Amino acid sequence: MKEILIDKNEHDQRLDRFLKKYLPNASLGFIYKMLRKKNIKLNGNKAQPEDVIKEGDAIQLYFSDETIDKFTLKPKEISKGKKLNIIYEDDNIVLINKPKGMLSHGTGKAHENNVVDSLISYLYEKKEYVPRLEKTFTPSICNRLDRNTSGLVIGAKNFTSLKLINEAIREGHIKKYYIALVKGKIDKEIELKGFLIKDEEENKVHITRKNIEGSKDINTMVKPMYTNGKYSLVEIDLITGRTHQIRVHLASIGHPVVGDLKYGDMEINKKFKNEFSLINQYLHAYKIIFNGLPEELSYLNNKELIAELDEQLANIDEKLFKNL
Incomplete structure (x- = not known):
């Protein structure tokens, strides 16, 4: 026994x-x-x-x-992970500014660079995660970003934090804001609604006006920050969080994200690759506002945390909008 x-x-x-x-x-x-x-x-x-x-x-x-x-599974060997850009940490959570090009979760391939494994390695080295003392729990993340989207990822150090933060995200209490550079002029706030359906073979999503079988409702708020007429920097309030939601929603109204190879404008992408060496979409999860957290995590309520743009994206902003 x-x-x-x-x-x-x-x-x-x-x-x-x-x-x-x-x-x-x-x-x-x-x-x-x-x-x-x-x-x-x-x-x-x-x-x-x-x-x-x-x-x-x-x-x-x-x-x-x-x-x-x-x-039972044999304990997984913990290898040294990539150094994380941590912008906030306490006894329960770690907020990470994920660089573009880094996976949120691993796919099982050897020597793969991803946030979860790097978080586990980081906490293991700090002796805050001791695998032999745990029955089932391993540190994990509460939200994910596409490989080529940079920005804030919430890491949970314990089961209670993981559960409470996931619940607050599902209920819409934790607000996540993105910055995107898009084609064309956006000078007023726009609310976008629709239904999203995924094409598994193409690994793409499509927007429909009607709620058809297999589709999910989407809601995206777009707020202008700067525009020079040709391009606009916008803040995205992600009301629902679906696969590729921001990218396909903006593309559907004629304002694709610059650098987006899946839904974007190929000519514009080529221009930004030549001028700025941009090979990914300009999409950055820059701000999180915590709310709706009970008990152990109530101290986080009303806390706002911001992740700065990387040097490449900041340089693009400087060139496009410096005179505005």
């Missing part, structure tokens, strides 16, 4: 979800069967899949060591 003591990084989740993370190689069918047969108990009693585990609870697994070894 093996007993698992629940601590703060495992508490307040359904028992079946915890068990699936603790025994990832076991099927849910096997886990439910073991619960029915009382081979898995909670605090010595018969348990149900939907029971919510709390800090201090004990789960008993009446399995052989061989069975447990078969269903």
Whole structure:
């Protein structure tokens, strides 16, 4: 028999979800069967899949060591990650200014540069993450950015922070703002609405006016910052956060993001590549305002954090808008 003591990084989740993370190689069918047969108990009693585990609870697994070894994952080796540009950190979260070209999550390939692995490495070196003391939790991020979009990514150091921030993002309490350079003149605020549908084969999304099967509603607020008539720098308030939402929404109204190879204007992209060596979209997640966070994270409410543009994007701004 093996007993698992629940601590703060495992508490307040359904028992079946915890068990699936603790025994990832076991099927849910096997886990439910073991619960029915009382081979898995909670605090010595018969348990149900939907029971919510709390800090201090004990789960008993009446399995052989061989069975447990078969269903658990071997600890992943932690390699030294890329140094992160951290703009804010406390006991619960890390705010990272992700450079363009860096993945948010890994794809499983060896020696891959991504935010999650670098965050794990950073906290491991600080001794704030000790894998042998954790049952299922590893530090993770609460929002993701496309590889070629730079800006703010929220890293969670513990399960409670990950859960509360994800809930606040889903409920729209945490506001995320972007800066984009777009084709053409935008001199007034625009609210864009529609429905987005993904083409898996092309790895592109398309906007429809009607809510068709498989589509998701999108809402984007666009606010002008500067314009010289040919190009405009705009602030984006992302009301909904869908794949490629900003890029396809702006392209749909004739104002594609400069440098966007998927939805953009190829002639403009070529011009900016030649003049500024820009090979990615000019899109930067520059500001986050926290709100709606309860309990342990309430100290973050009303906090506003800003990530500066990188040198290349700042140089483009200087050349285009310096006389405005």
